[in-house]
Amino acid sequence: MGKKVKKNPKGGKKHKQKAAKDYRSTNSRNVPYKNAKDGQMYATVLNRLGGNRLAILNDLGLEIQGVIPGRFRKKVWFNTDDIILIQSRSFNEKEFDVIYKYTNDESKILKGLGHLDWLNKVNSESKNEDDLLIDFTNKIEDDCDDDFNNLNVNQNNTNTSTSVIDFDDI
Numbered sequence: 001m002g003k004k005v006k007k008n009p010k011g012g013k014k015h016k017q018k019a020a021k022d023y024r025s026t027n028s029r030n031v032p033y034k035n036a037k038d039g040q041m042y043a044t045v046l047n048r049l050g051g052n053r054l055a056i057l058n059d060l061g062l063e064i065q066g067v068i069p070g071r072f073r074k075k076v077w078f079n080t081d082d083i084i085l086i087q088s089r090s091f092n093e094k095e096f097d098v099i100y101k102y103t104n105d106e107s108k109i110l111k112g113l114g115h116l117d118w119l120n121k122v123n124s125e126s127k128n129e130d131d132l133l134i135d136f137t138n139k140i141e142d143d144c145d146d147d148f149n150n151l152n153v154n155q156n157n158t159n160t161s162t163s164v165i166d167f168d169d170i
Contacts, residue, residue, distance in 0.1 A: 031106050032085060032099070033115065039088035040099065042116060045078050054078060056086065056096065059118040066096045076101050083107040083116065 034040040043066070046055040052068040066086055068078065078084070078101065085100040102110065110116050 031102070031109055033110075034085060041086060042110070042118070043084050043086045043096075044119065045080055045082045045084060047080055048078065054098065056084070057122065058086065058096075061118070061122050064094070064096055066098050068098050072098065072101070083110065 034042055041059050043056045043058045043064075046057055046063065049055055049065070052070075052073070054066040054068060056064050056066040058064055066084075072078075078098075083102040083106075084098050085102070086096040087099050088096050107116070111119075
């Protein structure tokens with residue numbers, strides 16, 4: 001009699017289940033939209049804060065703190081400028097839970113539908129704030145010297161107008 005040949009040398013049922021994940025299409029999932037009645041809103045990730053927390057910029061233009069739930073831990077990675085869906089907590093209005101992270105393709109769909117128009121407004125406002133910044137030139141040293149000379153002149157003028165105090169009389 002010949003040797004028995006194993007049909008599946010790597011394992012049993014669990015191995016087959018994990019292998020089947022490779023063939024599932026990720027394009028078939030439904031894209032969730034925000035529900036304003038439930039307190040949901042779109043947001044972008046500014047940076048990671050540590051301890052499953054994110055600094056988030058919501059669609060109102062406010063910087064808030066978001067909490068990554070345990071179901072995303074070690075499965076979904078959040079990077080800066082990722083588009084996410086968040087929901088406010090019923091017992092704490094200052095903290096928000098991350099509900100969903102949009103892929104690049106899904107975020108393009110949202111932009112095409114006009115759900116992410118607030119991003120353009122926020123970006124244009126931040127560019128306007130950059131225009132308000134002070135431009136530094138070499139004239140700063142000259143301006144400081146002029147201000148210092150004017151200050152000395154003003155101090156000399158004030159000393160002549162005030163009377164001299166004699167501490168022996170006190």
